[in-house]
Structure formats: structure tokens, C-alpha cells
Amino acid sequence: xxxxxxxxxxxxxxxxxxxxxxxxxxxxxxxxxxxxxxxxxxxxxxxxxxxxxxxxxxxxxxxxxxxxxxxxxxxxxxxxxxxxxxxxxxxxxxxxxxxxxxxxxxxxxx
Amino acid sequence: xxxxxxxxxxxxxxxxxxxxxxxxxxxxxxxxxxxxxxxxxxxxxxxxxxxxxxxxxxxxxxxxxxxxxxxxxxxxxxxxxxxxxxxxxxxxxxxxxxxxxxxxxxxxxxxxxxx
Numbered sequence: 049x050x051x052x053x054x055x056x057x058x059x060x061x062x063x064x065x066x067x068x069x070x071x072x073x074x075x076x077x078x079x080x081x082x083x084x085x086x087x088x089x090x091x092x093x094x095x096x097x098x099x100x101x102x103x104x105x106x107x108x109x110x111x112x113x114x115x116x117x118x119x120x121x122x123x124x125x126x127x128x129x130x131x132x133x134x135x136x137x138x139x140x141x142x143x144x145x146x147x148x149x150x151x152x153x154x155x156x157x158x
Numbered sequence: 159x160x161x162x163x164x165x166x167x168x169x170x171x172x173x174x175x176x177x178x179x180x181x182x183x184x185x186x187x188x189x190x191x192x193x194x195x196x197x198x199x200x201x202x203x204x205x206x207x208x209x210x211x212x213x214x215x216x217x218x219x220x221x222x223x224x225x226x227x228x229x230x231x232x233x234x235x236x237x238x239x240x241x242x243x244x245x246x247x248x249x250x251x252x253x254x255x256x257x258x259x260x261x262x263x264x265x266x267x268x269x270x271x272x273x
Contacts, residue, residue, distance in 0.1 A: 054201075080258050091248070091265040092202075099258050138201055142259040145190045145209065145252050149201035 050075035054139050054150040061157055067112075067126040069153050071139030074120065079141040081122040083114055086136040086152075098122060129157045160185045162251050162264035170270045171239055179234040179267045181249030190252035191232040192261070193223055197245045205247075208232065219243070244271045 051074045061067060073079055083095040094107045096114035104114050111130050115123045122139060134157045139150040165180045183189065190209050194202040206217025213225040223234045232249060249264040 092263045094260075097258055097260075105258075136199075140202075145254075145259055146192070146204065146207060147259060147261050148204065149194075152199070152201045154199065 050141070050148065052139060052141055052148060052150040054137075054153050056153060057151065058154045059156070061129050061155065063131055063157055064128050067124070067129050067133070067155070069124040069137055069139075069155075071122040071124075071150055072120055073122075073141045076120070076141065076143055078119060079143050081116060082140040082142075082147065083122065083124050084138040084140065086138060088135070092138065096124070131157050133157050160189070160251055160253055160262050162249050162262050164247075164249055164264040164267045166267050167265070168268045168270065170272055172272050173241055174238045176237050177235065177239050177243075177269065179247050179249075179269065181232045181234065181264060183230050183232065183249075183251045183262075185230070185251060185253075188254060190254065191223075191225060192250040192252070193217065193221070193232070193234050194248045194250060194263075195219075195245050196248065196266075202248060205234070239269075239271050241271050241273060243269060245269060 053072050081098045084092045086092050098104050098116045112126050137153045140147040161184045163182045171177045192207045193205040195205050196202045205221050206215045208215045208225045216222045221236050225232050246266045246268050248266050250261045253260040
């Protein structure tokens with residue numbers, strides 16, 4: 049069966065520091081991968097999606113970037129964090145029509 | 159463009175009472191429909207999905223939903239709720255026209271089960 053991992057689970061970072069969040073999927077090959085952000089008390093905002101290695105599409109302009117160095121690895125990064133980057137970051141995968149989510153990373157920027 | 163509306167942002171209900179969470183969508187093409195549940199500080203878990211066939215879809219934890227094409231609705235129901243059902247519920251629609259599995263999520267409904 050397929051599983052999806054995210055780490056770290058929680059992260060507290062100062063403004064201006066870099067960021068790297070990692071997501072890996074097991075049990076499937078060539079999945080579509082997604083990064084979402086969920087602000088406190090709000091819905092999901094799609095940040096990036098990837099249909100293959102090295103193929104990244106951005107949904108909204110922002111302070112973040114994404115990379116897919118391997119088939120089942122998806123990384124979310126920032127060179128300098130802003131206060132507004134705080135939130136709950138969710139990674140998801142799909143191979144057909146259904147998206148499956150990871151446990152999420154809680155990021156607090158101070 | 160597609161959109162999803164969840165008419166109730168918060169739904170309080172007593173334990174063992176029935177509940178219905180409403181979802182309406184707008185789309186000019188055929189869609190897939192989903193309900194996800196999110197417990198505090200966790201990711202989203204798929205409750206059920208409608209792809210085709212029977213309009214009544216049964217999911218996990220005793221939930222079911224009915225697809226109504228004429229009313230463009232996909233309401234979620236449970237005949238008797240438990241305390242453990244307290245969570246955020248998201249309705250979602252999949253856009254079949256894109257090259258990837260694009261899913262549009264509703265704003266969510268917070269279900270609070272009162273003992």
C-alpha cells in the first residue's frame with residue numbers, strides 16, 4: 049500500500065531564515081505531487097504541483113519554491129521566510145483522480 | 159471556472175443525532191466529487207468519492223453522500239454521530255480537463271459533536 053511522509057512535523061523559524069520541508073511517497077511510481085498551505089481556520093491553497101521529476105508548476109506567486117529531485121520526493125523551500133509564511137503545509141500525491149494527503153508540517157515564523 | 163460552496167461554516171450537533179453537511183458545486187463539465195475529513199493537527203483523510211455509477215456513495219466511519227446532478231450537490235450525511243466525528247470536513251471537485259489531477263476544495267465545515 050502507498051504511504052506518504054512529511055518532516056519535520058513542526059518547525060519554529062525566525063523571520064529571514066531559510067526553509068526546507070520534505071515529502072516522500074512510498075508504494076507508487078510516477079505520482080503527481082502537490083504542496084498545499086492551510087492558514088489558521090482557512091481552507092487549502094494549492095502552492096505547487098509536479099507531474100514528473102524536475103517538472104514544477106506554481107499556482108500562486110510567493111516567497112516559496114519547490115523541487116522534485118527524485119520520482120517520489122518533493123521539497124518545499126524558501127531562502128528567507130516571512131511572517132506570512134506561517135501555516136500548516138500539506139503534501140499530497142495522486143496517480144489518477146484522487147489525492148491522498150500526508151500528515152502535514154506546522155510552520156511558525158517568529 | 160469550477161467552484162465549491164459549503165453552505166455551513168460551523169455545524170453543532172448532539173451526540174447520536176443525525177447530521178447533514180451541505181456541498182454545492184459549479185461546473186460546466188462532468189466532475190468527480192470527494193469528501194475529506196481533517197482532525198486537529200492532521201492531514202486530510204478521504205471519506206468517500208463519487209466517480210460514476212450509483213449516486214449514493216458510502217464511505218468510512220458510517221458516512222454517506224448523494225450526488226444530485228440536477229441540483230449540483232453532494233451532501234454528506236451520517237445517521238448518528240459520535241464525539242469522535244468532531245473535525246473539519248472538506249468537499250472537493252476534480253477538474254477532469256486538466257493534465258494533472260486538479261482538485262478544487264471548499265472552505266470547509268467544522269462539525270462539533272456535543273455530548
